[in-house]
Structure formats: C-alpha cells, structure tokens
Amino acid sequence: MNRHLIAASDLSRDDALLILDTAEELARISDRPIKKLPTLRGRTVVNLFFEDSTRTRISFEAAAKRLSADVINFSAKGSSVAKGESLKDTALTLEAMGADAVVIRHMASGAPHRLAGWIKGHVVNAGDGMHEHPTQALLDAFTIRRRLRGTPSGGLDGVRVTLVGDVLHSRVARSNIALLGTLGAEVTVVAPPTLLPLAVEGWPCAVSCDLDAVLPKTDVIMMLRVQQERMNAAYFPSVREYSRRYGLDVARMGALPEHAIVMHPGPMNRGVEIAAEVADSPRSTIVEQVANGVSVRMAVLYLLLGGADLGGTNE
Amino acid sequence: MTATWLIRNASLPGGERTDLLLRDGMIAETGPDLTAPGAQVLDADGLLALPGLVDLHTHLREPGREDAETIETGTRAAAHGGYTAVHAMANTDPVADTAGVVEQVWRLGREAGHCDVQPVGAVTVGLDGTRLAELGAMADSVARVRVFSDDGKCVADPLLMRRALEYVKAFDGVVAQHAEEPRLTQGAQLNEGEVSGRLGLAGWPAVAEEAIIARDCLLAAHVGSALHVCHVSTAGSVEIVRWAKAKGWRVTAEVTPHHLLLTDELAEGYDPVYKVNPPLRTAADVDGVRQGLADGTIDCVATDHAPHPAEYKDTEWADAAMGMTGLEVALRAVQQAMVDTGLLDWAGVADRMSVRPAAIGRLAGHGQLPAAGGPANLTLYDPAARPEPVDPATHASKSRNTPFRGVALPGQVVATFLRGTPTVLDGKLTS
Numbered sequence: 041m042n043r044h045l046i047a048a049s050d051l052s053r054d055d056a057l058l059i060l061d062t063a064e065e066l067a068r069i070s071d072r073p074i075k076k077l078p079t080l081r082g083r084t085v086v087n088l089f090f091e092d093s094t095r096t097r098i099s100f101e102a103a104a105k106r107l108s109a110d111v112i113n114f115s116a117k118g119s120s121v122a123k124g125e126s127l128k129d130t131a132l133t134l135e136a137m138g139a140d141a142v143v144i145r146h147m148a149s150g151a152p153h154r155l156a157g158w159i160k161g162h163v164v165n166a167g168d169g170m171h172e173h174p175t176q177a178l179l180d181a182f183t184i185r186r187r188l189r190g191t192p193s194g195g196l197d198g199v200r201v202t203l204v205g206d207v208l209h210s211r212v213a214r215s216n217i218a219l220l221g222t223l224g225a226e227v228t229v230v231a232p233p234t235l236l237p238l239a240v241e242g243w244p245c246a247v248s249c250d251l252d253a254v255l256p257k258t259d260v261i262m263m264l265r266v267q268q269e270r271m272n273a274a275y276f277p278s279v280r281e282y283s284r285r286y287g288l289d290v291a292r293m294g295a296l297p298e299h300a301i302v303m304h305p306g307p308m309n310r311g312v313e314i315a316a317e318v319a320d321s322p323r324s325t326i327v328e329q330v331a332n333g334v335s336v337r338m339a340v341l342y343l344l345l346g347g348a349d350l351g352g353t354n355e
Numbered sequence: 356m357t358a359t360w361l362i363r364n365a366s367l368p369g370g371e372r373t374d375l376l377l378r379d380g381m382i383a384e385t386g387p388d389l390t391a392p393g394a395q396v397l398d399a400d401g402l403l404a405l406p407g408l409v410d411l412h413t414h415l416r417e418p419g420r421e422d423a424e425t426i427e428t429g430t431r432a433a434a435h436g437g438y439t440a441v442h443a444m445a446n447t448d449p450v451a452d453t454a455g456v457v458e459q460v461w462r463l464g465r466e467a468g469h470c471d472v473q474p475v476g477a478v479t480v481g482l483d484g485t486r487l488a489e490l491g492a493m494a495d496s497v498a499r500v501r502v503f504s505d506d507g508k509c510v511a512d513p514l515l516m517r518r519a520l521e522y523v524k525a526f527d528g529v530v531a532q533h534a535e536e537p538r539l540t541q542g543a544q545l546n547e548g549e550v551s552g553r554l555g556l557a558g559w560p561a562v563a564e565e566a567i568i569a570r571d572c573l574l575a576a577h578v579g580s581a582l583h584v585c586h587v588s589t590a591g592s593v594e595i596v597r598w599a600k601a602k603g604w605r606v607t608a609e610v611t612p613h614h615l616l617l618t619d620e621l622a623e624g625y626d627p628v629y630k631v632n633p634p635l636r637t638a639a640d641v642d643g644v645r646q647g648l649a650d651g652t653i654d655c656v657a658t659d660h661a662p663h664p665a666e667y668k669d670t671e672w673a674d675a676a677m678g679m680t681g682l683e684v685a686l687r688a689v690q691q692a693m694v695d696t697g698l699l700d701w702a703g704v705a706d707r708m709s710v711r712p713a714a715i716g717r718l719a720g721h722g723q724l725p726a727a728g729g730p731a732n733l734t735l736y737d738p739a740a741r742p743e744p745v746d747p748a749t750h751a752s753k754s755r756n757t758p759f760r761g762v763a764l765p766g767q768v769v770a771t772f773l774r775g776t777p778t779v780l781d782g783k784l785t786s
Contacts, residue, residue, distance in 0.1 A: 049553075128669055148671035149544075149555040150625025169673070170555030214555060237552030238560075 044163040045340055046152045048174040049218035053195065056222055060182050063332075063339035064192050070106065070335060080109035083345055086139040088130070088155075089166070090116040090146045095306060095330070096166050100143045100175075103337035109345075112139070127151060128158050135159045141345055144168070149211075162344045170209050176305050177215035179336040181223055183325050184260050186332070187301050197224030202254050203245075204230045204286055205264030205313055206275075208237050212305045213264055217245050228254055232286065234275045251286055255295040262303040263288050263313045279312055289315040293323065301325050357775050359383075361391045365399035365735065367725060368406075368705035375404060377731040380774035385727045397780075399735055402769055403701055406709040407439025407470075407732030408686065409721050411531070411609055412506070412585060412657035414678070415441070415472070417463065418456070419448025424662040424753045426460065429682070430469035432660070432752035434778035436682040437734035437768040439470050440713070440721045441660075445477040446507040452477035452488035454496035461498035469778050469786075470771075473718055476500040478519045478530060482508050487519060494526040501717040504531035506585055507632075509567060511537050516571060520580035527717060529581040529607075532571050534592070535633065539563035544673060546619040546634040554622060556672065559634045561589040568592050572599035572606050583715055584608040586659050588633040590643025597652040607715050609657035610644045612681055612688035613758055617641075621758070627668045627675030628758050631661070648707060649698040655712040658685045662754030680757045683750045687764035690738055695765060701738070720774075731775035740767035751784060 042050060051059075069077060085104040087097050097113065104111045114134065127146075134142060141162040144152050149169030156163040167173040186192045188199060201220050207213045207229050220227050227245040229236065240247055248254050255261070266286075268279055276282045283289075288302065293315075296302075302314075302324045310316045319326060360377040367373060374389040375382055415429040424432075426443070433441045443460050445451035451460060457474040464472020476493035480486045482505045493500040503523060510516045510532060519530050540563045545551040547558025568584055572595060575582035587593060587608045599606040613631065618638050621629040629635060647653040661678025668675050681688075689708065693699035699707070705724060713722020723729040742763040747755040771779040778785055 126666065126669070127671055127674075146671065148673040150673075151671045153625040154671050168555070170557075172555070208552075211555060214553070238547050238558060239549040239552045242549050243552075 044152070044156050045174055045344060046156065046163060046165045047172045047218070048177045048215040049172070051174070051219060051222060053222050056178070056181070056219060057195065059178055059336065059339050059343060060185060061193065062343060063182055063335040066338045066342065067335040075106050076108060077106060078108045079342060080104070080107040080345055083109045083140040084112065084138055085109045085341060086112045086114055086134050086142045088114045088134065088142050088144045091167070093145055093167065096145060099330070099333040100166060100337050102334045104341055106334070107338055107341060109341065127154065131155050131158045135161065141341060164340060164344065167211055169211065171211050172215045173211040174215050174219070175333070175337050175340060176212050177219040178340070179329055179333040180216055180262065180303060180305070181219055182332045182336050183303065183329050184301070187325060188259060188299070195223040196220060199225040199259050200228070200257055201225045201260040201262060202228045202230060202258040203262045203264060204251060204288065206235045206266050206270065207231050207240070207264070208235045209267070210264050216262065217243060221245065230254055230286065232276055235270070251292065252295065255292055256297065258296055258300055260301050260303060261288065261296065265305065265307065265309060266313050283312050287313050287315065288318050290317050293318050293321065303329060305329070359391055359394040360397060360772070360775065360777070361389060361394040362397045362399045362404065362735070365402055365404035367404055368702040375725060375733070377772060377775040380731055382725060382727055382729050382731050385725070397770065401739060402735045402737050404725050405437070405701070405705050405734040405736055406722060406724055407734050407771065407773065408437045408708045409712040409716065409718060410438050410441040410658050410660070410682065411502070411655060411712045411716055413441040413443055413660045413682065414446070414662065415443045415460070416662060417447065418459065422664050426463040426472060427467045428751060428753040429660070429662070430464060430467045430472060431784055432680070432682045432750060434469040434771045434773070435751045435768065435784055436684065437686050437736060437771050438682060439732040439734070439771065439773045440473060440718055441470055442473045442475050442502055442716055444506045445475050445504060446482055450477050450481050451475065452480050452482070454489065454492040457493050457498040457500050458496050470773055471721065473716060474498045474500055475502045475504050475506070475531065478503045478505045478510050479515065484508060484510060484512055484515065487515065487522065490519070490522055490528065491526065494528060501526070501528050502531050502583070503528055504533065504585065506531065506533045509533050509535040509537060513570060513574065517574050517578060520575055520582065521578045524580050529583050529715060531583040531585050532567065533585050534564045534567035534571065536563040536566050544630070545622050546636045548619065548637060550619045550622060554625070556622065561591055561636070564589055564633055565591045565595055568595050572596070572604060575606060576602065576604040581605040581607070586611050586614065586633055586657065587644060587647070587653055588614045588636050588640060590640045593643045593647035593652055596647070600652060607654045608652070609655045610648055610653045611659045612656060612685045612692070613679055614644055615641065615648070615656070615692035616688055617758055625672045627670065627672050628679070628756055628760070630672060630675050630677050631679050632677040645692060645696070645698055648693060649703070654715060655707050656685060656689055657712065658682050662752050663756050664754060668756050678756070680750070680752050680754055683752060684745055684757060684759050684764060686736060686768060687766045688759065690766045691764055694738070731772055733772040734768060735770040737767045737769050738765065740765065
C-alpha cells in the first residue's frame with residue numbers, strides 16, 4: 041500500500057484487491073451484533089471537508105468510528121477557512137493537533153496532492169474537483185464484485201461496465217475508469233461529445249455517444265449525476281433533451297441483459313439521468329453502495345493506519 | 356565620468372575574436388591587441404560578447420505589487436540575466452494607462468540604473484477592454500511609449516483591436532496582443548489535452564490562442580498596421596504567424612524560455628510553480644515554437660517574467676497565480692533549447708534576444724551588434740560554464756517562482772555593461 045490514497049490510478053491490482061478483500065472481512069465483522077473494532081483506538085482521523093457532502097463525510101465518520109479512531113470533523117464553512125486561511129495553514133493546524141490521517145474533500149483538483157506535501161499524516165482523497173474520488177470507485181468495484189461474482193473475491197475480468205453522463209467534470213468517472221480497468225473490467229463511457237474530455241480516445245475505455253447501442257452489451261450500468269447548470273454553459277440544450285438521449289428510463293432498462301445491475305454514486309436527479317422506477321428497481325444497487333461505502337472506507341483507513349491484524353480482533 | 360574598460364579576447368556572435376574598448380558609454384574601438392593606459396581590463400577569453408539583451412515582456416509589478424517585485428529588484432534581476440533593457444508591462448496597480456503612470460515607471464527605472472526600463476502602455480483604460488487609453492499621450496510623454504498591450508488580458512473586442520491597430524500608426528506604435536479568446540478559456544487551468552483531462556483541470560485550448568492570432572493578423576493587414584503577438588505557445592500559432600509573414604504583413608511574435616523547454620506534464624504533481632498563462636503545452640508545441648524561433652517566424656525570446664510572492668503559489672492549483680520568473684535564466688534556457696540542440700547559432704541568439712526585440716520595441720541605443728561607434732551595451736556570457744542547477748535563492752528578483760528550480764542549465768552570464776558601466780561582473784551584481 042502507498043502512504044496515501046489520492047488516486048485510484050495510483051493503485052496496483054494487488055493494492056486494489058487487498059482493499060476489497062479487507063473490506064469483505066470488515067463487512068463480515070460489521071454484521072456482528074457489536075460492530076466496533078478496537079484497531080485504531082487512540083488514532084485521530086480528521087474529516088476536512090471544503091465542499092458540502094454529508095453522505096461521504098458520514099460514511100468516513102462511521103468507518104473511522106467503527107475502528108475506534110477519534111474523529112474530528114472540520115467543515116470549511118464557518119471556520120477560519122471562510123476567513124481566508126490558506127489550505128496550507130489549515131493543514132499545518134491539523135497536523136499540530138495530531139491528525140494521523142486527513143480525509144479531504146476539496147473543490148480544487150489536486151488539493152490532496154498539495155496536502156500530502158505539507159503534512160506528515162496519511163491523506164485520503166474524498167473527492168477533489170474534477171480529478172478523482174477513489175473510495176467511490178472502490179465501493180463501486182466492491183458492489184459489482186458482490187453482485188456479479190458468486191464469491192466476492194478476485195478481480196472483475198471481463199465485466200462490461202458502461203458509464204453514462206458527464207465524464208468531463210466527473211471525478212467518479214475518472215476513478216472508476218482507472219480502477220475498473222486495473223481490475224480487468226471492460227469500460228465504455230457514453231456521453232454527449234461536449235461532456236467528454238478532448239483526449240478521451242487515449243483513455244483506457246471505449247467511447248460511444250449511442251446509449252441504446254451499448255445497453256445490450258452491458259453487465260453494469262453506472263449513471264453519473266448531471267448538473268443542471270451545465271445546460272447554461274451550452275454542454276447540452278435542455279435537461280429534457282439530455283434525459284431523452286442519455287437518461288436511463290424503464291424502456292432502456294429493459295434493453296439491458298437480465299443479470300445487469302444499475303448503479304449511481306448519488307445524489308440522484310430522479311427523472312433526469314435516471315427514472316424513479318429504475319432507481320427503485322431490484323436491479324438498482326444504490327442503497328447497497330452506501331452500505332458498502334462504509335466497509336471500503338474502513339478497509340482504507342485500516343490499511344493506511346496499519347491497524348492490528350484482523351485475525352486478532354475477534355474478542 | 357565612467358571608467359574605461361578594455362575587454363580582451365571576447366568572441367563576437369559571428370565567431371571572430373576581438374578586444375573591445377568601452378569609453379564614455381560607447382564602444383570606442385575594436386580589434387586585436389588594443390591598448391588603453393589606465394583602463395580596467397577584463398579578460399574575456401572564452402566569453403561571448405553579445406549585444407545587451409532586450410526583453411519585450413517583463414512584469415516589474417511596480418506600482419502596486421511591490422511585495423512581488425519592484426522596479427529596483429526587477430531591473431537588478433534583468434541585469435543579472437544579461438539584460439540592458441526591459442519593457443515593463445502595463446498591468447500594474449494603477450494600470451499604466453496614462454502618461455503619468457508610464458512616466459513614473461520610466462523615471463523609477465532611470466533612477467534604479469540597472470537597466471533601461473521602457474514602459475509599455477495599456478491599450479484600454481484599466482485593461483478592461485472597453486475604451487481606448489490615451490495612447491497618444493503616452494507616446495508623447497517622456498517615456499516615449501511605442502508598444503501597447505493589455506497583457507494578462509486579451510483585447511478581445513475585434514472592433515477595439517482594429518481601432519487600436521489603426522490609431523498607433525500615427526506614432527509608429529505596435530499593439531502587442533495577449534492572444535486568449537476569453538469565452539474559450541473561462542476558468543481554464545492547463546493546456547487542454549491528455550494531461551488536463553487526466554488531472555481534471557479545466558482546459559485552455561490551443562484554438563483560443565490561435566483564433567485570436569489569426570483574427571489579429573487579418574486586422575493588422577486590413578488596416579496596414581503592426582501587430583506583435585505575445586508569448587506564442589502552440590505549434591498552430593507558429594503556422595499562422597508564418598502564413599501572415601509570408602503575406603508580407605507586419606506581424607512579429609515572441610516566445611518565452613519556458614515554452615521553449617517545458618511541457619504540461621509537469622503539472623502532474625499539481626505544483627502551481629508550473630501554472631502560467633498561456634499554459635505549458637505539449638512536446639509537439641515545444642518543437643513547433645523552437646522551429647519557429649529558429650527560422651525567424653518567431654522574432655524573439657521574451658521572458659514574460661512574472662514574479663509572485665510565495666503565498667500565491669503555495670496553494671492549490673486552481674487558486675494559484677499564473678506566471679513564472681524568467682529574467683535570470685532566459686539566456687541559459689535558450690542555450691539549452693536552441694543552441695545546444697543545433698537549432699540556432701550565437702549570431703541567431705544575438706538577433707532573437709537583442710536586435711529584433713529592440714527593433715520591435717522601437718528602442719534606440721539597444722540591439723546593436725558590438726561594433727566601434729555603437730553603444731556599450733554588452734553581455735559577456737560563458738557558454739561553456741558547467742551546467743549548474745538553478746537555485747532561486749541566488750536570484751536578485753524578489754520572487755522565487757521559477758520552474759527551473761534544481762534544473763541544470765548550461766552557461767553563465769559573467770558580465771553586463773550598460774552604456775559602458777558594468778552592472779554585473781564575475782556573475783555578480785556590482786551594486
């Protein structure tokens with residue numbers, strides 16, 4: 041394992057499998073009546089959130105607490121950051137308070153890289169700008185493995201994953217394309233050409249602008265959140281047109297193979313990129329993804345902070 | 356009364372070796388085995404005697420941002436890098452958009468005395484791109500402004516650009532355009548391409564530069580005026596300038612040392628020391644601008660020296676200021692990119708770093724190859740000096756934001772003479 045988890049593209053296949061397998065083990069423990077493990081007792085995890093993201097913050101908080109770490113939540117709103125303190129000074133303050141790991145969510149791509157250069161603790165990227173969101177990709181991989189593989193182990197070799205939506209601005213897409221590729225999946229991205237990076241042909245994925253053509257060859261379809269303000273920058277003409285061409289409605293779900301699953305990183309725009317009936321269907325893994333997020337983030341914190349051997353935590 | 360200097364055995368850009376006698380601000384004599392009783396002697400065996408370098412594009416930051424640079428520190432940096440004249444860009448605070456401000460900058464430069472400071476005037480009031488500044492008043496002031504630029508911002512309005520080009524014909528002026536289509540570069544952080552896509556940084560597309568250059572070449576041709584293109588950064592821009600020159604249009608262009616050597620891949624660690632506008636481009640673009648400089652399509656090297664205080668770079672990429680220092684490494688960087696690669700000889704370097712920028716800037720007394728009767732503005736340079744890693748702590752600039760920190764560059768500026776007086780000797784500033 042690396043010192044930090046900043047990008048899914050930094051993970052080797054072995055690293056990724058170690059995290060997923062550890063998450064499986066931790067998930068089993070979480071099924072016990074007493075969920076809490078003593079492994080990170082006395083360690084401090086800081087959640088440093090410069091963007092509102094209640095779901096990701098709570099997920100990391102739950103993960104750290106189940107491992108008995110002390111958790112400090114630092115939200116940039118109403119803090120010294122709002123008064124103009126730099127990221128560097130904030131980082132040094134947290135360092136002085138003894139943070140063993142800092143989980144950072146930031147609107148600027150690369151902020152976790154900068155943070156890792158300023159502090160001695162471990163840095164976990166909880167989403168940076170348009171760059172990466174590696175724990176989201178890990179929980180997605182974890183979810184796919186559980187749903188599509190008889191036994192939740194090994195890679196995702198040969199699994200056909202289709203990502204649909206705003207790839208250009210999406211850190212979830214970047215992390216998933218990197219990680220799922222590393223695990224052997226065949227990734228296809230589908231989006232209007234305006235929402236694809238210019239150099240996407242060099243990415244380790246296939247590219248299509250025709251969702252209907254891709255659906256029958258899909259084992260996993262992952263719908264990305266589309267932000268309505270993109271319409272104002274002329275990325276697409278209207279929300280309705282976007283929805284017609286790239287939304288997953290009931291008819292399109294019917295074109296998927298029988299076994300295919302539907303994923304969404306949340307929060308959803310029901311009726312835009314995903315129809316309510318689809319989001320609530322048995323094929324949807326959206327609620328499961330949330331639960332799996334805690335297990336995966338436990339595994340990441342556990343491995344980075346070098347918790348005790350899991351075998352010794354049964355008492 | 357300035358001292359008389361006898362420079363022994365220097366090599367001229369063309370290769371011939373000569374002594375040079377500097378007296379009363381002029382080169383009094385050249386030739387072998389000169390004698391001058393009482394003169395101070397400088398042994399220049401192995402050194403090149405280049406005409407004092409001229410920078411068409413320097414941000415001295417004064418007035419307004421004296422925490423980043425002052426005219427004093429910026430011109431010391433210039434001398435340290437072998438420059439005898441710099442053009443001070445107009446994006447100060449207040450903006451250099453009136454005769455009063457350009458005269459102040461000009462006077463502060465004279466008082467500092469490390470190199471000549473030729474102010475650039477803003478094209479539009481406050482650089483806001485809506486109303487022409489009083490270009491004539493700046494031209495008629497003691498600063499004798501001939502180069503006008505809103506650098507940092509593009510004169511995006513085509514009508515205003517046309518009028519500016521037309522208007523400056525009355526006093527042989529030139530409009531130096533920062534070519535950046537603003538709508539195509541909203542929020543732009545890095546060259547749009549493979550790296551920006553991977554890093555999740557908003558792209559700055561080559562077309563945003565090239566479209567403005569093409570438009571402005573056509574406008575300059577239409578009104579018969581002179582256009583200068585600042586910091587050309589893409590291979591496509593070079594093609595457009597080449598086309599305009601082939602038409603016989605009065606278009607000139609510059610390239611920065613960093614665009615001759617560095618690519619966008621340096622952004623991978625998100626260190627904003629590599630953040631600059633226009634952004635670092637691809638290896639193909641580096642190749643394109645090098646070829647353009649070699650064949651003369653690009654007339655000159657200009658530093659776009661853009662000092663910033665540490666806190667403007669010690670931050671996340673998107674929040675960081677754009678720009679790099681350049682005066683103190685430019686000649687060494689050009690040696691690495693152009694001479695050591697065989698693309699340009701030293702006569703070419705003298706042309707691109709002194710003769711042509713002085714001509715574009717309408718700058719009298721600079722840009723003349725060392726010859727008897729000419730001004731004693733000289734740079735003595737040792738191209739064989741062992742490549743040393745660049746150490747910003749040794750720089751005279753107030754700021755440290757050089758992308759070449761730790762990079763071994765060849766050569767050393769040994770001495771700089773401004774009108775016969777050394778501003779740098781033994782590689783060190785004299786005052």
